[in-house]
Amino acid sequence: MLNTEEKKKKMSRTVWDAYDQEVDGSGVLRPSGGSFVLLDIGSLSRSCGLQCTTDGMHYEGIVYEAALQVMLNALLIESQQQI
Secondary structure, three states, X not given: OOOOHHHHHHOOHHHHXXXXXXXXXXXXXXXXXXXXXXXXXXXXXXXXXXXHEOOOOOEOHXXXXXHHXXXXXXXXXXXXXXX
8 A cells, every 4th residue: 555656665575574573573562571562553454445545545534443442442451450
C-alpha cells in the first residue's frame, strides 16, 4: 500500500522483514520479556483491503477505532493483572 515509487523502493519486503527481526530481537515486546505489545494495524485491516484506506497510506476511521479498542482492552487487562 505504498503510494510512491520512492516508498515502494525503500520499503521492500527485505527491509520490512529486517525491521520485524530487529523489533523481535530487541526484547521490547512483551512475549520476549519487554514492556510493549505490538499493535499490528496491517492485521486489523487486512481483510477489508483497499476499502479500509482512501489513499493507500491512511486508514479509514473504523480501523483506528478498532486499534483504539485493542489498546484500551490491553490496558484494562494489564491494570487488572496488577491488582
